[in-house]
Amino acid sequence: MRARLIIARLIQAIPVVIGVVVITFILTRALPGDPAVYFAGDAADEASIQQVRETLGLDKPLPHQFLQYVRDLVRGDWGNSLSTGQPVLADLARRLPASLELTLLALLLSCAIAIPLGVMAATSPGSWKDHLCRVLVTAGVSLPTFFTGILLVYVFYYLLDIVPSPLGRLDFIYIEPDSITGFYLIDGALTGDWETFRGAAKQLVLPATTMAIFTLAPIARMTRASMLTALSSDFIRTARAAGLARRKILMGYALRNALLPVVTTLGMVFSFALGANVLVEKVFAWPGIGSYAVDALVASDYAAVQGFVLAMALLFVALNLIIDLVYALIDPRIGFDS
Amino acid sequence: MTTEHAQNQSFAGHVGYVLRANPVTMLAFAMLGFLIICAIFGPSFVPFDPLASGDQILQPPSWAHWFGTDHLGRDVFSRVIVATRLDMAISIGAVALSFVAGSILGCAAGFWGGWWDAVISRGLDMIMAFPLFVLAMGIVAALGNTVENVIYATAVINTPFYARVVRAEVNIRREAGFVQAAKLAGNSDLRVVALHIFPNALPPMMVQVSLNMGWAVLNAAGLSFIGLGVRPPTPEWGIMVAEGANYIISGEWWLAVFPGLWLMFAVFTFNLLGDGLRDIVDPRQRR
Numbered sequence: 199m200r201a202r203l204i205i206a207r208l209i210q211a212i213p214v215v216i217g218v219v220v221i222t223f224i225l226t227r228a229l230p231g232d233p234a235v236y237f238a239g240d241a242a243d244e245a246s247i248q249q250v251r252e253t254l255g256l257d258k259p260l261p262h263q264f265l266q267y268v269r270d271l272v273r274g275d276w277g278n279s280l281s282t283g284q285p286v287l288a289d290l291a292r293r294l295p296a297s298l299e300l301t302l303l304a305l306l307l308s309c310a311i312a313i314p315l316g317v318m319a320a321t322s323p324g325s326w327k328d329h330l331c332r333v334l335v336t337a338g339v340s341l342p343t344f345f346t347g348i349l350l351v352y353v354f355y356y357l358l359d360i361v362p363s364p365l366g367r368l369d370f371i372y373i374e375p376d377s378i379t380g381f382y383l384i385d386g387a388l389t390g391d392w393e394t395f396r397g398a399a400k401q402l403v404l405p406a407t408t409m410a411i412f413t414l415a416p417i418a419r420m421t422r423a424s425m426l427t428a429l430s431s432d433f434i435r436t437a438r439a440a441g442l443a444r445r446k447i448l449m450g451y452a453l454r455n456a457l458l459p460v461v462t463t464l465g466m467v468f469s470f471a472l473g474a475n476v477l478v479e480k481v482f483a484w485p486g487i488g489s490y491a492v493d494a495l496v497a498s499d500y501a502a503v504q505g506f507v508l509a510m511a512l513l514f515v516a517l518n519l520i521i522d523l524v525y526a527l528i529d530p531r532i533g534f535d536s
Numbered sequence: 537m538t539t540e541h542a543q544n545q546s547f548a549g550h551v552g553y554v555l556r557a558n559p560v561t562m563l564a565f566a567m568l569g570f571l572i573i574c575a576i577f578g579p580s581f582v583p584f585d586p587l588a589s590g591d592q593i594l595q596p597p598s599w600a601h602w603f604g605t606d607h608l609g610r611d612v613f614s615r616v617i618v619a620t621r622l623d624m625a626i627s628i629g630a631v632a633l634s635f636v637a638g639s640i641l642g643c644a645a646g647f648w649g650g651w652w653d654a655v656i657s658r659g660l661d662m663i664m665a666f667p668l669f670v671l672a673m674g675i676v677a678a679l680g681n682t683v684e685n686v687i688y689a690t691a692v693i694n695t696p697f698y699a700r701v702v703r704a705e706v707n708i709r710r711e712a713g714f715v716q717a718a719k720l721a722g723n724s725d726l727r728v729v730a731l732h733i734f735p736n737a738l739p740p741m742m743v744q745v746s747l748n749m750g751w752a753v754l755n756a757a758g759l760s761f762i763g764l765g766v767r768p769p770t771p772e773w774g775i776m777v778a779e780g781a782n783y784i785i786s787g788e789w790w791l792a793v794f795p796g797l798w799l800m801f802a803v804f805t806f807n808l809l810g811d812g813l814r815d816i817v818d819p820r821q822r823r
Binding site: 472 | 658661662663665666667668669670671673674675677678681750754757758761762763764774777778780781784785786787789792793796799800803804807808811
């Protein structure tokens with residue numbers, strides 16, 4: 199039964215992926231002027247532009263072009279980056295672990311702060327704790343991520359000097375760990391290289407905090423709302439009447455039920471986080487796919503930008519899928535049809 | 537006539553009540569007024585020309601230069617104030633476009649249902665399947681790096697939110713008594729939707745607009761921070777923060793901090809306003 203539900207959910211993701219590919223295809227064709235001119239590069243003459251046009255299939259009708267586009271994508275041919283000269287897919291694959299390490303750590307940090315905050319606010323609605331939570335959360339979402347990052351750099355690097363310079367994943371005094379997963383923290387821990395682990399962790403603190411501050415708001419808000427609903431429901435009243443310990447009621451019963459809607463909002467949070475990721479990577483010179491895309495944008499390197507947009511969209515679809523599956527796993531009542 | 541008058545009065549009374557009960561909302565309106573004044577009159581009262589470079593470079597804030605000067609000796613205060621108009625124009629333009637587009641799409645999907653609904657809803661889902669800021673980057677990259685395209689991109693990524701609100705509001709009133717009466721009286725479908733059903737969706741839309749404005753300002757500033765849209769030397773908050781970022785590690789904080797704070801102030805204003813407007817239009821808040 200469970201397996202069938204999971205397969206059904208996987209099938210539901212297919213039209214979304216098709217939609218994403220259609221939109222990226224439209225973006226490819228919407229290039230101002232002639233796409234062939236852009237893909238041929240600045241130094242191209244008339245003949246090589248014509249050649250590029252034929253290789254890209256731009257002289258064929260649109261449906262045909264679309265099929266060819268899809269075939270190339272499936273084969274792993276996402277075009278070549280003009281600025282690095284490498285295949286876009288290889289570039290993205292090499293840089294993806296850096297982005298993922300940062301984003302996932304930031305979300306973990308964000309959940310670790312936001313959920314207790316939301317619970318605290320919900321247990322005493324209308325109190326100063328509640329108001330404090332509301333102000334903190336509204337301020338957090340009003341802060342532009344890039345600005346928070348710069349402020350943190352100023353305070354913790356320039357004024358207090360307790361973090362390393364905000365450039366990249368590892369200070370130059372450390373040696374990169376052998377790449378097993380590409381996540382420096384995990385690789386460092388796996389190889390037992392704690393020196394590198396500490397170095398990588400120090401570099402991660404500021405960018406991860408920056409992103410966490412931005413994603414705090416939706417999680418805390420949702421936790422508060424669903425916690426309030428849970429606390430006013432009958433089973434909690436019964437539990438109270440039965441004289442269970444306050445802690446047991448709060449953590450054991452209310453929070454477990456309140457977490458379900460929070461898991462669903464994580465989808466929206468991911469959308470924010472992946473966008474904020476681009477800005478944070480730019481501020482901290484983080485060698486992930488976000489800063490790759492920013493460099494490509496400045497250099498008008500369209501294949502790289504489109505590859506990035508597509509990769510991010512697919513990543514987002516995959517994350518949403520995982521969230522839904524997790525949701526079904528932790529809540530036995532849920533079927534995918536509802 | 538008299539009942540309408542009484543209704544107006546009670547609505548005004550309600551607004552007054554909410555404002556008195558919630559001083560934060562009143563503060564938000566005052567902050568909005570201040571921003572509008574800056575946007576309209578800013579360029580004519582700033583002490584320095586925002587584009588004129590001077591010989592006093594990288595000076596910290598002083599009596600003459602309230603927010604200090606940047607690496608070309610330009611007055612940061614003047615630049616921040618003058619930028620208000622451009623940043624507001626971009627976000628208002630984007631929000632207005634998505635308001636109109638979202639209303640039309642939402643009405644079509646909610647009123648006619650069927651194929652219209654299926655096509656429009658799936659189309660909007662496709663947009664929502666992207667991380668929105670990333671999609672905006674892609675759109676600007678594809679259409680070309682100009683301010684207009686930043687507005688279009690911001691409008692596209694915001695449209696689904698409006699369309700969904702309108703679709704839901706229109707859909708629940710499709711079969712309502714007053715709609716059938718209007719139809720029987722000989723109004724065309726288009727007229728019924730536009731004049732009888734759509735106005736009901738306006739209150740939740742206004743809340744959406746206000747909450748969305750803050751996000752639109754952030755988005756536009758974020759895009760120009762990574763070098764899209766507005767180009768230097770035009771004063772704009774995102775660019776100013778980006779330029780100032782290069783000086784932050786050597787301690788010249790005022791270049792990035794003041795534009796950043798101003799940007800934050802604007803976003804904060806709209807977020808507060810959205811919360812306040814929701815209190816005014818949400819019937820559950822009425823007592």
